[in-house]
Amino acid sequence: MFNNIVEIVxxxxxxxLEGVGMTLLMAMIAMSLGTFFGTILAFLKVYSNKFxxxxxxxxxxxxxxxxxxxxxxxxxxxxxxxxxxxTAFGACILGFIINSSAYQxxxxxxxxxxxxxxxxxxxxxxxxxxxxxIFSVILPQTIKRAIPAWTNEFIYLLKYTSLAYIVGAEELMxxxxxxxxxxxxxxxxxxxxxxxxxxNRQIKKIASKQKLKKLLKKKEKLKNMKKVA
Amino acid sequence: MPLxxxxxxxxxxITFLTxxxxxxxxxxxxxxxxxxxxxxxxxxGIYEKVLRSIPGIVILFLIYYGLPRVGIQMSPFxxxxxxxxxxxxxYQxxxxxxxxxxxxxxxxxxxxxxxxxxxxxxxxxxxxxxxxxxxxxxxNEFTIVLKDSSFAYALGVTELLxxxxxxxSTTYEPMLIFLTIAAIYFVITFTLxxxxxxxxxxxxxxGFDIREKIQ
Amino acid sequence: MSxxxxxxxxxxxxxxxxxxxxxxxxxxxxxxGETKVIIGPSGTGKSTLLTCINQLxxxxxxxxxxxxxxxxxxxxxxxxxxxxxxxFQDFGxxxxxxxxxxxxxxxxxxxxxxxEDAKNLAYEELKRVGLLEHAxxxxxxxxxxxKQRVGIARALAMQPELILFDEPTSALDPELIGEVLAVMKxxxxxxxxxxxxxxxxxxxxxxxxxxxxxxxxxxxxxxxxEKLFKNPEHKRTGEFxxxxxxxxxxxxx
Numbered sequence: 001m002f003n004n005i006v007e008i009v010x011x012x013x014x015x016x017l018e019g020v021g022m023t024l025l026m027a028m029i030a031m032s033l034g035t036f037f038g039t040i041l042a043f044l045k046v047y048s049n050k051f052x053x054x055x056x057x058x059x060x061x062x063x064x065x066x067x068x069x070x071x072x073x074x075x076x077x078x079x080x081x082x083x084x085x086x087t088a089f090g091a092c093i094l095g096f097i098i099n100s101s102a103y104q105x106x107x108x109x110x111x112x113x114x115x116x117x118x119x120x121x122x123x124x125x126x127x128x129x130x131x132x133x134i135f136s137v138i139l140p141q142t143i144k145r146a147i148p149a150w151t152n153e154f155i156y157l158l159k160y161t162s163l164a165y166i167v168g169a170e171e172l173m174x175x176x177x178x179x180x181x182x183x184x185x186x187x188x189x190x191x192x193x194x195x196x197x198x199x200n201r202q203i204k205k206i207a208s209k210q211k212l213k214k215l216l217k218k219k220e221k222l223k224n225m226k227k228v229a
Numbered sequence: 230m231p232l233x234x235x236x237x238x239x240x241x242x243i244t245f246l247t248x249x250x251x252x253x254x255x256x257x258x259x260x261x262x263x264x265x266x267x268x269x270x271x272x273x274g275i276y277e278k279v280l281r282s283i284p285g286i287v288i289l290f291l292i293y294y295g296l297p298r299v300g301i302q303m304s305p306f307x308x309x310x311x312x313x314x315x316x317x318x319x320y321q322x323x324x325x326x327x328x329x330x331x332x333x334x335x336x337x338x339x340x341x342x343x344x345x346x347x348x349x350x351x352x353x354x355x356x357x358x359x360x361x362x363x364x365x366x367x368x369n370e371f372t373i374v375l376k377d378s379s380f381a382y383a384l385g386v387t388e389l390l391x392x393x394x395x396x397x398s399t400t401y402e403p404m405l406i407f408l409t410i411a412a413i414y415f416v417i418t419f420t421l422x423x424x425x426x427x428x429x430x431x432x433x434x435x436g437f438d439i440r441e442k443i444q
Numbered sequence: 445m446s447x448x449x450x451x452x453x454x455x456x457x458x459x460x461x462x463x464x465x466x467x468x469x470x471x472x473x474x475x476x477g478e479t480k481v482i483i484g485p486s487g488t489g490k491s492t493l494l495t496c497i498n499q500l501x502x503x504x505x506x507x508x509x510x511x512x513x514x515x516x517x518x519x520x521x522x523x524x525x526x527x528x529x530x531x532f533q534d535f536g537x538x539x540x541x542x543x544x545x546x547x548x549x550x551x552x553x554x555x556x557x558x559x560e561d562a563k564n565l566a567y568e569e570l571k572r573v574g575l576l577e578h579a580x581x582x583x584x585x586x587x588x589x590x591k592q593r594v595g596i597a598r599a600l601a602m603q604p605e606l607i608l609f610d611e612p613t614s615a616l617d618p619e620l621i622g623e624v625l626a627v628m629k630x631x632x633x634x635x636x637x638x639x640x641x642x643x644x645x646x647x648x649x650x651x652x653x654x655x656x657x658x659x660x661x662x663x664x665x666x667x668x669x670e671k672l673f674k675n676p677e678h679k680r681t682g683e684f685x686x687x688x689x690x691x692x693x694x695x696x697x
């Protein structure tokens with residue numbers, strides 16, 4: 001058993017490394033954009049009018065109340081209905097960013113409100129406008145306070161990037177089905193995809209498999225034709 | 230539609246079984262963490278750390294695809310419930326431990342000084358207080374488990390999401406079906422959170438600030 | 445006569461925490477109806493002594509007798525603790541229970557008294573400490589002085605043979621100390637056996653039958669208040685009493 005593990009690691013370390021790189025990349029993109037949008041949402045929730053607040057709160061509630069996987073499926077399978085197509089990778093990243101924004105918005109809102117209480121009055125009493133107070137007094141402190149939460153958020157994201165696997169597999173299956181139906185090669189391709197399910201987590205790696213790639217283009221054409229019809 | 234209902238039931242089943250297994254683990258484990266011997270604390274600490282840092286899907290794959298290597302084979306549903314249950318156990322035990330430890334140590338000393346045993350002190354004094362402290366984070370864990378029950382999809386369990394995929398393969402209405410599924414999840418989490426919040430309010434003790442303890 | 449007439453007999457008690465020796469060879473006795481006050485600089489093991497008596501802290505060596513039971517060797521310690529009341533510096537009231545239920549919980553859960561009787565008993569004890577009108581309040585809604593009086597009522601409800609007080613007024617605002625001391629004085633007048641650790645010199649002087657002066661884990665001197673205040677045997681006793689009296693005053697009594 002132990003030998004096996006060592007063997008696998010030794011023989012496949014570039015694959016593992018690539019996988020780790022991909023995971024980190026996804027988490028980092030999601031993290032930075034999530035923080036950006038999350039902060040905006042948080043400030044909107046605290047400082048804008050009732051209408052905007054209710055929209056923002058509704059959005060946050062819905063995102064936090066539904067599984068990320070369902071959201072990603074909506075982007076990946078649902079949006080193409082309206083002509084918006086994206087790769088599995090793109091759909092996942094979008095899902096991560098939106099989720100991260102919603103969660104971070106809530107933490108940050110908490111931070112703003114706790115700072116707001118005494119700092120706003122102090123800033124206003126110095127003669128600052130509301131916007132000046134928000135940007136030069138509240139915001140810097142909020143960010144400082146949010147930093148510890150970032151570690152947690154990043155770990156959370158790292159773990160959830162594994163969802164990409166499911167969507168990636170879906171993408172793969174879809175392709176396989178098309179190929180199979182065109183070539184009546186169920187058995188062989190079934191085996192092929194089965195192997196990649198185990199072996200390679202990377203979506204792009206599979207897509208680059210020559211045999212698949214060729215057929216893929218035809219498939220896309222076929223799909224588009226179907227839609228028009 | 231009845232298919233989605235069927236899927237919803239499976240999702241709820243997974244959620245409840247996961248939470249139940251998690252609680253079965255978490256109660257003794259959190260007890261061990263607070264009152265147990267040192268080696269127990271170390272072991273439990275490792276269990277918590279490991280299960281909390283591995284992604285849920287990876288745990289499921291380890292159990293479903295990995296365990297057969299050592300001769301343990303189980304159905305996707307069982308693998309899912311056990312895997313998520315083990316993970317939820319780690320999270321729940323952390324919630325319970327935090328809640329127990331947030332209760333001031335004088336409470337136990339006072340119970341003991343009245344002649345209560347450790348067990349009596351826990352049951353009559355520590356538990357009723359810790360329960361209230363644990364309720365909000367536990368409600369949160371409930372939501373997380375419900376949402377993560379969708380991981381079962383990856384093992385091929387026909388829960389809500391997979392049921393949806395099957396429907397789509399015949400109706401070609403991905404947007405409509407997935408939005409409906411999202412709505413179902415949302416309605417469940419929403420009702421759940423609201424009812425647990427109502428329970429929280431009902432159990433409120435004047436002057437006993439739970440939020441203060443959670444910090 | 446025999447030693448059995450003592451309610452409490454402490455012999456050669458020793459306790460250390462790591463290298464820190466807190467109690468070195470402490471011995472004393474208490475008789476029924478006696479009020480004894482333990483005084484001494486902080487960190488001299490007074491509180492440890494009390495917690496050793498009800499075995500919340502296990503002493504390293506020495507013996508403690510409650511009447512003729514050897515507490516240090518007792519198997520059913522919970523039953524013995526039920527006979528010794530304990531009043532905490534930080535009150536130790538159960539936060540999730542009303543004042544009434546705080547007083548009831550001991551009799552109901554430990555002595556298996558039925559709820560109706562326990563309620564009547566709690567009613568009496570709360571009346572005794574003057575808190576009937578606050579019976580349905582939760583600890584967080586009470587002032588420090590009121591909390592401590594509930595703490596005393598809770599100890600009383602167990603019908604203890606002895607009550608240990610661990611600095612019962614130290615956590616209180618000055619204006620709230622009086623109400624607690626008044627309750628304690630009332631108990632002393634009614635011949636409750638009490639062992640009290642306190643810095644309240646006025647109380648010690650007027651209410652106690654005997655004062656025990658402890659320093660560095662040993663009893664330096666013990667005797668009637670009269671003797672300790674007027675002509676102590678040890679120079680150190682006089683110095684300490686003088687300092688405390690200056691700090692806390694002689695009290696109102």
